[in-house]
Structures are given as structure tokens and as C-alpha cells.
Amino acid sequence: MHTQLARDLGLEFPIFAFTHCRDVAAAVSKAGGLGVLGVAGHSVRNLATELDWIENEIGDKPYGVDLLLPAKFAGSDRGGFDADELDARIPEEHKHFLDALLAQHEVPPLPPDTRLPREFSVGYEQQREVIEFVFGRRISLIASALGPPPAWMIERGREAGVKVAALAGTVEHARRHVEAGVDIVIAQGYEAGGHTGLVSTMVLVPEVVDAVAPIPVLAAGGIGSGRQLTAALALGAQGVWAGSVWLTTEEAETHPVVKEKFLEATSSDTIRSRSLTGKPARQLRSAWTEAWEDPETPDPLPMPLQPRLVREARARIERTAHKSAGARNLSNYFVGQIVGSMNDVKSVRSVMEEMVQEYADTMTRLDDWADV
Numbered sequence: 001m002h003t004q005l006a007r008d009l010g011l012e013f014p015i016f017a018f019t020h021c022r023d024v025a026a027a028v029s030k031a032g033g034l035g036v037l038g039v040a041g042h043s044v045r046n047l048a049t050e051l052d053w054i055e056n057e058i059g060d061k062p063y064g065v066d067l068l069l070p071a072k073f074a075g076s077d078r079g080g081f082d083a084d085e086l087d088a089r090i091p092e093e094h095k096h097f098l099d100a101l102l103a104q105h106e107v108p109p110l111p112p113d114t115r116l117p118r119e120f121s122v123g124y125e126q127q128r129e130v131i132e133f134v135f136g137r138r139i140s141l142i143a144s145a146l147g148p149p150p151a152w153m154i155e156r157g158r159e160a161g162v163k164v165a166a167l168a169g170t171v172e173h174a175r176r177h178v179e180a181g182v183d184i185v186i187a188q189g190y191e192a193g194g195h196t197g198l199v200s201t202m203v204l205v206p207e208v209v210d211a212v213a214p215i216p217v218l219a220a221g222g223i224g225s226g227r228q229l230t231a232a233l234a235l236g237a238q239g240v241w242a243g244s245v246w247l248t249t250e251e252a253e254t255h256p257v258v259k260e261k262f263l264e265a266t267s268s269d270t271i272r273s274r275s276l277t278g279k280p281a282r283q284l285r286s287a288w289t290e291a292w293e294d295p296e297t298p299d300p301l302p303m304p305l306q307p308r309l310v311r312e313a314r315a316r317i318e319r320t321a322h323k324s325a326g327a328r329n330l331s332n333y334f335v336g337q338i339v340g341s342m343n344d345v346k347s348v349r350s351v352m353e354e355m356v357q358e359y360a361d362t363m364t365r366l367d368d369w370a371d372v
């Protein structure tokens with residue numbers, strides 16, 4: 001498993017973990033992989049606390065950060081973000097639909113003065129401050145999703161000795177990223193949790209590996225076991241990038257009701273839906289996704305209007321999911337098809353150790369077959 005990329009980054013195992021949870025990121029780095037903290041929507045102040053904590057926890061082990069840099073972002077052309085102007089563009093029809101949905105499921109309103117969760121997708125320029133800030137930290141990798149990183153980010157990466165990676169759902173995306181100058185392409189297949197395209201990991205990874213060689217490729221989407229890790233390396237990837245598998249670990253701050261639902265779900269229980277962010281994102285099926293799939297329902301709005309529309313509704317659902325059947329039925333979160341194999345709560349270290357052990361066993365099995 002000592003791929004060139006793993007050696008370049010000083011990793012014991014080429015296992016990259018995307019997570020919004022600092023405990024998971026730190027635990028992966030400590031166990032020999034590379035924890036990557038999703039920082040979309042964080043303010044610099046908040047981020048300073050998170051990164052201080054991670055750096056303190058992992059000592060001299062490497063870690064990274066990930067941002068959403070959407071190429072298509074309603075009305076902003078990667079530029080400004082005027083909250084009032086955006087809110088004015090949300091149709092009344094959508095607000096009425098959402099009010100009716102929550103009323104139907106008897107989800108109570110928020111107590112007055114409740115602070116809404118941070119927005120996970122903000123304008124391009126607003127994130128520049130965050131990007132500049134993270135380059136001043138001890139990161140080894142910065143990744144971006146939903147569009148190629150801007151030239152200045154690539155340049156700052158070069159200056160700081162930080163590898164710049166970008167997620168690709170098609171070979172065309174991958175080529176665009178390489179033209180932009182990325183150091184690593186993350187080929188993310190259809191089965192992945194979160195924003196995802198239509199080409200499966202099995203087909204996408206070798207296509208991308210061939211198209212961008214010698215740029216190293218990480219395989220993402222549907223990877224959570226040692227057999228899947230072995231398959232990814234066999235397809236030509238230099239490592240794996242996993243997101244869903246950490247969501248049911250002991251360290252993950254996944255909402256307890258959602259964690260329970262994940263543990264019970266099968267691999268058929270996810271759907272690619274625009275209902276949370278405005279872009280197709282794989283998530284657990286629930287009464288929420290069913291309602292948005294109904295042909296009578298207004299179409300989800302483009303990013304960033306949809307996340308603004310649903311922000312308060314989502315906070316209401318989360319707050320009461322543990323005690324209200326209606327809110328529980330609606331609750332869900334981003335997760336990939338691998339959710340069907342996420343059946344026990346384990347520590348991050350156990351997940352990593354099991355992956356590595358199963359990789360070794362699989363290689364032995366393949367070697368035995370080769371000898372016959």
C-alpha cells in the first residue's frame with residue numbers, strides 16, 4: 001500500500017477520510033491515514049479553534065481541509081453573496097410547501113432566538129479569507145468540490161507546499177482540474193454520499209487514471225472495506241477517499257437519530273436528490289426526500305437558494321427528531337450506498353484496522369489464485 005502519493009504525504013496507509021467532524025479527522029490521521037476536515041461555511045475564527053484542536057491532537061501527523069467551490073452558483077458567478085437579495089428570490093410557493101410539510105409531520109417551530117446552523121455553501125470570494133487562512137496552517141492537502149480550484153489557490157498551494165486536490169465525477173471534470181493545475185484528482189463515483197454524478201466508481205476510476213496520468217488519482221464512492229480498497233488500487237488509484245463510512249463511528253457527531261437510521265439502512269435506501277443543497281446529492285431516503293420527489297412538489301431551487309430555503313426546516317427537524325415521530329420520519333443526511341454495510345458503531349481506529357487487515361487478506365487470496 002506504499003503508493004507514491006502515500007510516501008509523498010508521509011502516510012502509513014493511503015486512506016483519506018473526508019469528514020465534518022474534527023474528532024474523526026484527528027483519529028484517521030493518528031491511525032496512519034489522512035484526515036480531511038470539511039470546512040465549507042466555517043468562519044476563520046471558528047476554524048482557528050477547530051484546526052488548533054486537530055493540530056494539537058495529531059502532533060506531527062499530516063491532515064487536510066476541503067471546501068466547496070461551486071462553479072455554478074445561482075446569480076453569483078463565483079462572486080458576491082447578498083443574503084437579502086438571495087432570500088428575495090425564494091418563491092412563496094416553496095415556502096408554503098415547506099410550511100405545509102412540517103405542519104403535516106407536526107414538527108414544532110424553533111424556540112425564539114435559536115441560532116441556525118452555519119450555511120455550508122457560501123460565495124466564492126467569501127471563502128477566499130478562509131482559504132488564505134488555512135494556507136497559514138500546518139495542512140498537507142486542500143481539496144475542493146463542485147468546480148476546479150481557482151488559479152490563485154493552486155499558486156498558494158505551490159508556495160506553501162500543500163497538495164491541491166479536486167473532486168471529479170466525470171473524465172471531463174478530471175481533465176478540467178488537471179488543466180487548472182491540481183496535484184491530485186479524486187474520482188468520485190455515483191454511489192458516493194454527498195454531491196455526486198452518474199458514473200459509477202468502477203467505471204470512472206480507471207477512465208480518470210488513464211486520462212490524467214501521471215497525476216495521481218484517489219478513488220471515492222462506495223469504499224469502506226479492505227476489499228474495496230484493494231479494488232481501488234487495482235483500478236489504478238493511489239489511494240482511497242472515503243466519506244460515509246466514518247458517519248457511524250464512535251467519534252462521529254452524526255445526529256443520534258440519523259446514526260440509528262444509517263445502522264438500519266440497506267444499500268438500496270439512498271437517493272440522489274436536490275432537496276438539501278439544490279445540486280444532486282446522495283442521502284438517506286426519508287419522508288423528506290419522498291416529499292421532494294412527489295411530482296406535485298415544486299422543484300428544488302438552485303444552489304444556494306435551496307439550502308437557504310430549507311435551513312430553518314432542517315434545524316426544526318433535527319431538534320425534535322428524538323421525540324417526535326414526524327420529525328424522525330423526515331430526518332436524514334448525506335450518505336452513500338455503502339450505508340448498507342455500516343451496521344455497527346466502531347471506533348475510527350477499528351474501521352482503519354479492519355480495512356488494512358482485509359486488504360492484506362485479499363492480497364494473499366489473490367496471490368494464492370495467481371500461483372494455482
Ligand SMILES: Cc1cc2nc3c(=O)[nH]c(=O)nc-3n(C[C@H](O)[C@H](O)[C@H](O)COP(=O)(O)O)c2cc1C
Pocket residue numbers: 018038040066067068143144145167188191192193194195220221222223241242243244245333334335336337338
Ligand atoms: C455527509 C457527507 C458530506 C459531504 N460533504 C462534502 C463536502 O462538503 N465537500 C466535498 O468535497 N465532499 C463532500 N462529500 C463527499 C466526500 O468528499 C466523498 O467524496 C464521498 O463521501 C465518497 O463516497 P462515500 O460516501 O461512498 O465514501 C460529502 C460526503 C458525505 C457522506
